[in-house]
Amino acid sequence: MTPVQASSIPLFCSNKDVVVEAVTGSGKTIAFLIPVIEIILKAGLVHRGHVAGIVMAPTRELASQIYSVFNSVLEFQPSASTTLKAQLLIGGSSTVANDVQKFLSETPQIVVGTPGRLLEFLQSPQVRSSRLEVLVLDEADRLLELGFDKTISGILRMLPKQRRTGLFSATVTSAVGELVRVGLRNPVKVIVKVGDGEHELKVPTTLSISYSVLTPDSKIPFLIHSINTLKYRKAIVYFPTCASVVYFYSLLMSIWPKLQSSKSAGTQLFSLHGKLSQGPRTKTLNNFINTVNKSVLLTTDVAARGLDIPEVDVVIQIDPPYEANMFLHRAGRAARAGRYGEGYVFLTKGREEGYADLLRVKKVRLLESQEIDISDLKTEFYRNFRDWILHSRENHDMAVKAYVSYVRFYTKHTMTSIFRMSEFDFVGFGRAYGLLRLPSMPELKSAQGIPENGWLVEDIDMDAYKYKDPQKEQARLEQLSNRDCKAATKLGLPKATPKAWSEQSERKERREVRREKKKVKKEVIAASNLNGDSPSDSEELEADWKTLIADRKKKRKRNISFEL
Numbered sequence: 234m235t236p237v238q239a240s241s242i243p244l245f246c247s248n249k250d251v252v253v254e255a256v257t258g259s260g261k262t263i264a265f266l267i268p269v270i271e272i273i274l275k276a277g278l279v280h281r282g283h284v285a286g287i288v289m290a291p292t293r294e295l296a297s298q299i300y301s302v303f304n305s306v307l308e309f310q311p312s313a314s315t316t317l318k319a320q321l322l323i324g325g326s327s328t329v330a331n332d333v334q335k336f337l338s339e340t341p342q343i344v345v346g347t348p349g350r351l352l353e354f355l356q357s358p359q360v361r362s363s364r365l366e367v368l369v370l371d372e373a374d375r376l377l378e379l380g381f382d383k384t385i386s387g388i389l390r391m392l393p394k395q396r397r398t399g400l401f402s403a404t405v406t407s408a409v410g411e412l413v414r415v416g417l418r419n420p421v422k423v424i425v426k427v428g429d430g431e432h433e434l435k436v437p438t439t440l441s442i443s444y445s446v447l448t449p450d451s452k453i454p455f456l457i458h459s460i461n462t463l464k465y466r467k468a469i470v471y472f473p474t475c476a477s478v479v480y481f482y483s484l485l486m487s488i489w490p491k492l493q494s495s496k497s498a499g500t501q502l503f504s505l506h507g508k509l510s511q512g513p514r515t516k517t518l519n520n521f522i523n524t525v526n527k528s529v530l531l532t533t534d535v536a537a538r539g540l541d542i543p544e545v546d547v548v549i550q551i552d553p554p555y556e557a558n559m560f561l562h563r564a565g566r567a568a569r570a571g572r573y574g575e576g577y578v579f580l581t582k583g584r585e586e587g588y589a590d591l592l593r594v595k596k597v598r599l600l601e602s603q604e605i606d607i608s609d610l611k612t613e614f615y616r617n618f619r620d621w622i623l624h625s626r627e628n629h630d631m632a633v634k635a636y637v638s639y640v641r642f643y644t645k646h647t648m649t650s651i652f653r654m655s656e657f658d659f660v661g662f663g664r665a666y667g668l669l670r671l672p673s674m675p676e677l678k679s680a681q682g683i684p685e686n687g688w689l690v691e692d693i694d695m696d697a698y699k700y701k702d703p704q705k706e707q708a709r710l711e712q713l714s715n716r717d718c719k720a721a722t723k724l725g726l727p728k729a730t731p732k733a734w735s736e737q738s739e740r741k742e743r744r745e746v747r748r749e750k751k752k753v754k755k756e757v758i759a760a761s762n763l764n765g766d767s768p769s770d771s772e773e774l775e776a777d778w779k780t781l782i783a784d785r786k787k788k789r790k791r792n793i794s795f796e797l
């Protein structure tokens with residue numbers, strides 16, 4: 234047994250409620266799974282329609298993993314004894330009605346699931362939970378966080394008070410205040426500490442963590458450099474939001490082959506996030522787990538907790554997560570069960586450097602990475618990035634979505650003294666996200682140094698910037714031809730959508746051009762008056778004015794430049 238198993242299994246099995254905290258990858262799954270089996274076997278047979286044990290986990294992936302560990306243990310049941318069975322209850326793959334049907338026909342005693350589906354399942358009149366013996370909350374602190382709490386209260390109301398309850402996590406202490414509400418009676422706290430001889434650590438001792446301080450536009454090139462040069466079989470890269478995973482996965486799929494080193498040739502990329510439907514989500518994770526090739530998974534915090542993929546030996550965090558505990562869970566996907574692993578986090582130059590000190594206070598041992606010159610790779614990256622963005626307008630739409638979601642993510646940081654919105658580099662990240670123009674968003678209103686009209690490139694003819702999808706392009710062309718026509722509004726063109734916004738801002742821009750024309754005209758008239766010309770020499774004046782306007786226009790319509 235691992236230390237957490239040796240200390241918590243006897244307690245949990247001997248009718249004690251337990252709260253167990255031990256670092257990632259230390260074997261907590263077995264530490265609750267064995268007692269669940271023991272407690273149910275000791276209680277004797279349960280009747281059809283009754284649940285005897287519930288294990289709850291915050292994500293579908295984690296619930297599925299626990300269910301499969303259950304099955305691999307239950308395979309070893311002596312045939313003469315009660316046959317224990319488990320059932321998986323997660324949304325997205327089957328209906329509640331099907332789950333209930335299966336439960337009644339296969340009579341499992343244990344259910345493993347995510348809170349939402351578990352609640353719906355327990356609410357079915359055919360399912361009884363009054364004889365429940367044991368409840369486990371894996372990743373308990375996460376489950377108790379806002380969002381799940383109403384669901385969990387609903388589940389707890391349906392369970393008998395006479396039961397054993399166990400809370401497990403690598404960071405369970407933050408949930409201690411909630412214990413009474415969760416219904417633990419005189420729980421025993423088991424905290425398994427690790428250390429490097431001198432100091433206690435909150436991460437496995439076999440996990441080596443480094444941080445790099447980078448400018449916004451160096452982050453993705455540095456990621457490419459890292460996945461090109463680091464030694465790993467499988468690596469996980471954490472992005473802040475679903476939209477940023479979608480965006481950078483599309484970008485890297487297209488341009489990374491051009492930037493690969495011989496060391497990384499043949500490496501497969503995968504992407505996983507919470508907005509994928511269940512089918513592709515499961516398929517992607519299985520493919521990542523089962524591929525024999527060197528592979529990299531781009532993902533969000535949906536894959537931060539609990540996932541046990543032993544071959545993962547490198548974890549990269551493009552940005553720190555919005556709360557510090559998540560850092561430990563993300564990094565802990567590597568260095569599991571005594572294996573060696575490496576964690577990297579990219580901090581934005583400026584205020585974010587303080588995050589390293591905060592982690593040290595949180596008992597994370599980390600070092601600053603050596604500075605590496607990646608200027609050639611960066612130049613090559615942005616050349617390819619520019620071509621890719623300009624290749625289709627869809628790419629820019631994706632960039633806008635990813636950027637907006639990143640800004641919103643940044644506002645959610647709990648450590649506001651380090652991650653200050655007032656110091657957020659809107660322009661730097663706009664360029665890093667490949668934007669031609671910053672989107673209009675409330676957060677930008679009070680920001681400093683935003684270029685006029687949000688343009689990040691000197692000029693671009695947005696009217697000529699096409700969608701690859703013929704239907705989208707057709708719609709865009711129709712909008713273009715309608716945009717000046719007041720009738721378009723009457724026809725009900727959407728007002729609040731991003732397109733409506735861009736239409737609005739384009740209208741604003743045209744107004745400005747008109748204003749500028751008027752100004753120039755006035756200047757010309759004033760100048761000619763000074764020269765003694767009569768304002769009635771209108772033909773000549775009109776010609777001068779046209780030339781002036783044309784010159785200004787020419788300046789504005791210079792080739793698209795994309796300096797990043």
Ligand SMILES: Nc1ncnc2c1ncn2[C@@H]1O[C@H](COP(=O)(O)OP(=O)(O)OP(=O)(O)O)[C@@H](O)[C@H]1O
Pocket residue numbers: 234235238255256257258259260261262263402403538539540541543565569570
């Ligand atoms: N007694 C044991 N001996 C050897 N390996 C073990 C033992 N118990 C568990 N393991 C292995 O350790 C790995 C990590 O276990 P597990 O996923 O339960 O960790 P955890 O503590 O729940 O981590 P996390 O906090 O990240 O969820 C798994 O691959 C598991 O098979």
